[in-house]
Amino acid sequence: MAALLLCGMATAAGAEPISYEVASKNLFSPKGASVEMLPVPGLLADNAALLESVVKDYAYYAAVAVAPEEELLTSEATVLVANHHSAEAAAAAALAGCNAARKGGAECVLAGLVRPKKWAARDFQLSLEGTLVLTGDYKKQKGPRAMAISAQTGFFGLGFGAQAPEAAVQACADKGATDCAVAVVDPG
Known part of the structure; x- marks a missing residue:
């Protein structure tokens, strides 16, 4: 299990995780x-x-x-x-x-x-559901937090607290994905 968590610490594309501030600037409107x-x-x-x-x-x-x-x-x-x-x-x-x-x-x-609507290629993209969760529950949470995503399935998971990245990867993997990686992380 530790190997799964460590392998999932980088994003699926191999890039470093980004902050909520950077992620939110790349998201599309959930309307339409x-x-x-x-x-x-x-x-x-x-x-x-x-x-x-x-x-x-x-x-x-x-x-x-x-x-x-x-x-x-x-x-x-x-x-x-x-x-x-x-x-x-x-x-x-x-x-x-x-x-x-x-x-x-x-x-x-x-x-x-x-x-x-108004789609154009961007460095970071999320599903409609992922967008709503990131701009809702994730944004509202105080303290350390992370979001892991599965590029293959569209699943994602959130983690909060001192072990937020590991918890996010596990929450994503618990849905059945095998390629979960931390995409967004904020120290708090």
Whole structure:
């Protein structure tokens, strides 16, 4: 367990953890998201419109992947994931889930992405839920505090007190993630 905690002390990208002040300047508003639907060869216009109507209601960062040779509405390979910490992570998770469920044929393709409104690449990004927790519970807490995130799953955890970084990594790992790393830390 100690090895897990020590390995998780740097962020998933290998960067040093940042302060709440720096993190908060990189966050997007929790109000609103934009949907980008991508062209999928052979996808009927009606099915594309139906897919977009479903995707638009998911929390950023979200992605949907489809198996192009399977029926969109009945295929278990149509996979939608949401609440990841980046569009890239959501896309990777959706494609992995789709490819694992497809019955054969061509590899799955990305059909849509959900990002925050006015999205632009930034050094630090959080899911909608992570943004709300960081700007709420985390910000309100006094004293040492830390947030650990999982780049692969979108999970996160908070830690408070003298062992805040270790507690944050453990809280994230307790949700089932294996790549939890401290992303935000403040001494108090």
